[in-house]
Amino acid sequence: MNRLRVKNLNVFYGKTQRLFDVQLPDLEDGDILGLLGPNAAGKSTLMRALSGVQKHQGQIIYKDNHQGDIPLSDWHREVAYMPQTPPQESSLLPFELLWSAARALNLTTSDQKLAKKIELLFKRLGLAESAMSPMYSLSGGKRQLVGLALALIRNPYMLLLDEPTSALDLHWRMIVLDLVHERVNRQDGIAIAALHDLELAARYCNKLVLLAHGKVVASGPVSDVLTADNIAAVFKVKAKVEPGELGYPIIQVLEPML
Amino acid sequence: MHTVTLQTHYHHVFRRRALILIALAVALVLTLMLDLSAGPASLSISDILSGLLNPENLELRHRIILFEVRLPDALIALAVGAALGLSGIETQTVLNNPLASPFTLGISSFAAFGASIAIIFAPSLPWLGHTAMLPLFALLFALLCGGLVLTFSQMLGGNRENIVLIGIALFFLGEALTSAMQYVGNAEAVQEIVFWSIGNLTKAGWTEVIVVTLCFFLILPFSMRHVWVMTLLRAGEAQAQSLGLNIRRIRFFVILRVSILCAFAICFVGVIAFVGLVGPHIARLLLGEDHRLLVSGAALCGALLLSLASFLSKALMPGVIIPVGILTAIIGVPVFVLLIAGKRRRP
Ligand SMILES: Nc1ncnc2c1ncn2[C@@H]1O[C@H](COP(=O)(O)OP(=O)(O)OP(=O)(O)O)[C@@H](O)[C@H]1O
Ligand SMILES: [Mg+2]
Numbered sequence: 073m074n075r076l077r078v079k080n081l082n083v084f085y086g087k088t089q090r091l092f093d094v095q096l097p098d099l100e101d102g103d104i105l106g107l108l109g110p111n112a113a114g115k116s117t118l119m120r121a122l123s124g125v126q127k128h129q130g131q132i133i134y135k136d137n138h139q140g141d142i143p144l145s146d147w148h149r150e151v152a153y154m155p156q157t158p159p160q161e162s163s164l165l166p167f168e169l170l171w172s173a174a175r176a177l178n179l180t181t182s183d184q185k186l187a188k189k190i191e192l193l194f195k196r197l198g199l200a201e202s203a204m205s206p207m208y209s210l211s212g213g214k215r216q217l218v219g220l221a222l223a224l225i226r227n228p229y230m231l232l233l234d235e236p237t238s239a240l241d242l243h244w245r246m247i248v249l250d251l252v253h254e255r256v257n258r259q260d261g262i263a264i265a266a267l268h269d270l271e272l273a274a275r276y277c278n279k280l281v282l283l284a285h286g287k288v289v290a291s292g293p294v295s296d297v298l299t300a301d302n303i304a305a306v307f308k309v310k311a312k313v314e315p316g317e318l319g320y321p322i323i324q325v326l327e328p329m330l
Numbered sequence: 331m332h333t334v335t336l337q338t339h340y341h342h343v344f345r346r347r348a349l350i351l352i353a354l355a356v357a358l359v360l361t362l363m364l365d366l367s368a369g370p371a372s373l374s375i376s377d378i379l380s381g382l383l384n385p386e387n388l389e390l391r392h393r394i395i396l397f398e399v400r401l402p403d404a405l406i407a408l409a410v411g412a413a414l415g416l417s418g419i420e421t422q423t424v425l426n427n428p429l430a431s432p433f434t435l436g437i438s439s440f441a442a443f444g445a446s447i448a449i450i451f452a453p454s455l456p457w458l459g460h461t462a463m464l465p466l467f468a469l470l471f472a473l474l475c476g477g478l479v480l481t482f483s484q485m486l487g488g489n490r491e492n493i494v495l496i497g498i499a500l501f502f503l504g505e506a507l508t509s510a511m512q513y514v515g516n517a518e519a520v521q522e523i524v525f526w527s528i529g530n531l532t533k534a535g536w537t538e539v540i541v542v543t544l545c546f547f548l549i550l551p552f553s554m555r556h557v558w559v560m561t562l563l564r565a566g567e568a569q570a571q572s573l574g575l576n577i578r579r580i581r582f583f584v585i586l587r588v589s590i591l592c593a594f595a596i597c598f599v600g601v602i603a604f605v606g607l608v609g610p611h612i613a614r615l616l617l618g619e620d621h622r623l624l625v626s627g628a629a630l631c632g633a634l635l636l637s638l639a640s641f642l643s644k645a646l647m648p649g650v651i652i653p654v655g656i657l658t659a660i661i662g663v664p665v666f667v668l669l670i671a672g673k674r675r676r677p
Contacts, residue, residue, distance in 0.1 A: 125571055148574025155572045159565035160426075164619040167340050172561035172620070173573060187337035194336070203336050204343065207565070222569060 074098050074136075075262055076230065081130035083114075083121050083286075090117050091128070091286045097279045101260040104253065106267050106277030108297075110307055114286040115266040116156050119234045122264065123153035134230075152228035156235050156266075158215040159222070161208035166199060166218045169207070170225050179226065193221050196251060198244060213239040220248060224255070231255070231263040238268060245269070249276040274298055274320040282306055295321060304329065347617045354616075354630040358408070361637040365404040368644040371395050398535075406534035406598070407640040407654070408633040409542040411605055413595035415632020416546070417588040418606035419613065419624060420553060423560045424584040425490045426567060431606040432592035435497035435585070436475045438601045439504025441593065444471025445600070446511035446523045464526070465538075469597035475500055476589025480582060488578040490567070493585065529602035529655025531640055538598040545594040546629075549587050556580065557621040564619045604659040605632050608666050615669045635662055 076099040083091040120126035132139040237245040280297040282290040316322035381388040448467035609632030617627040639657040
């Protein structure tokens with residue numbers, strides 16, 4: 073079944089247009105779409121538009137309804153968005169953050185169930201030891217993980233993740249995307265993730281969109297999008313793409329092009 | 331390994347903070363007693379206690395002193411301090427700015443401007459006494475300032491940087507206008523304006539106490555309704571917004587109620603500096619970021635600071651009452667620095 077269809081999406085900041093007629097591949101249950109592109113390509117802008125935080129023109133059709141026709145509160149119940157900026161360094165405790173978020177959103181769970189849920193989530197994300205340490209004392213990667221936990225607290229159907237792994241080490245990168253993969257498959261959800269790590273994108277996404285200067289340069293299955301030519305055109309690096317042992321292409325970046 | 335669940339762990343943290351809150355409340359009662367006992371007429375704390383329980387126990391002179399002079403002064407200190415503390419914490423959180431306070435929204439300088447108009451032009455209304463004009467003007471101009479901040483910020487998109495900038499701009503405008511009034515006023519009027527701008531509690535009577543207290547308790551439930559969002563906001567605006575909360579709208583309502591509360595708090599007693607800035611910080615250091623406790627904690631800290639200042643203003647120099655506004659910063663700063671230093675040592 074068609075879950076998300078995005079067509080002719082345009083975004084303006086003031087009078088400057090930053091997204092031009094963006095169209096995404098149709099997404100179905102279980103899909104993970106990777107959003108690739110250089111800095112300032114418009115990935116975060118697209119994420120914000122999809123999340124409903126950013127004004128936009130065009131069509132976002134979700135389960136056969138236009139996003140504009142869905143009451144905002146319903147929309148935000150289905151869609152969780154993890155912004156690129158992690159939670160700021162205040163003396164807030166991660167546990168407090170998730171707890172107050174759940175209560176501010178009127179999630180109707182008993183205290184006990186909510187605590188259990190937060191605990192499981194933290195354990196899964198390696199935050200059990202950090203749950204009661206103020207945000208300012210956490211490392212950058214841990215703060216990013218807290219941000220991810222915040223997005224996951226509602227069991228959303230659609231996950232929008234803006235560079236969820238940019239601050240994470242090799243181990244946690246994979247744990248996080250494994251978790252996303254598991255959620256998407258178990259709950260028949262979809263996920264869209266902006267990523268700078270091409271290998272990670274090739275490994276975990278089944279569809280990709282390549283964005284540059286606010287326009288879609290290529291989109292579709294991984295092997296169609298991750299070609300040496302596309303990478304050269306968009307990222308300005310010379311690269312070799314080879315089939316890998318694990319079933320996804322391996323990208324070897326050779327040198328930047330001048 | 332993890333025998334304690336997170337919930338029990340947080341429960342411990344919360345209970346420790348709740349105990350600190352109770353300790354603050356107890357300290358407040360003690361300073362209130364101290365404040366009541368200070369003054370030229372010698373009334374011991376036990377006299378005061380028995381007088382409070384049964385006024386007949388006191389001779390008439392002391393009864394008048396206690397109920398007509400000391401009690402209103404001491405209670406207005408609590409009410410104003412609590413109001414400033416509450417409006418301070420809400421402003422800081424909603425603008426995500428540790429330097430923000432209702433005064434940096436321009437409210438205080440506009441109140442001073444309103445007061446100086448009342449002092450210099452001595453306007454009068456047939457159905458209001460002359461003495462009511464000063465607080466009335468201070469109140470109206472403070473509210474006007476709140477209205478201006480909200481209107482301009484709505485026009486400019488409602489983001490918090492703009493609110494801070496507009497507030498600071500209005501602050502300086504109010505200062506300039508007050509200076510202009512001082513320039514045209516005679517020496518006596520100028521002295522009165524300066525005196526008002528320092529802030530003092532001694533002119534307050536029961537009406538003032540009731541008005542400020544009522545305002546505080548009318549606003550407090552609205553603050554309590556927002557505690558979850560306010561706690562969440564401490565993770566940053568982007569995070570709160572990403573959950574689908576309309577932060578702009580919440581900010582509008584917070585600034586609105588903070589302006590009203592602050593306007594009522596200072597219109598009778600003048601610009602009492604520092605309490606609205608430091609009270610919240612002390613509360614944050616002691617209680618953490620959970621606004622369920624922090625909102626009342628900031629109000630308690632504000633009240634405690636001002637009550638202590640009120641006591642010292644009478645006790646420091648026997649026979650002289652130092653304007654309390656001078657003392658708030660003088661006692662607030664050391665307390666504040668000590669707390670920060672103490673927090674540093676604990677990792
Ligand atoms: N709030 C804003 N106001 C004006 N312009 C903006 C705003 N946010 C982003 N832009 C501009 O829009 C363009 C796209 O920015 P965006 O943040 O979407 O890029 P990105 O692909 O996420 O980049 P990065 O990989 O660096 O995160 C950039 O040129 C940026 O300067
Ligand atoms: Mg970005």
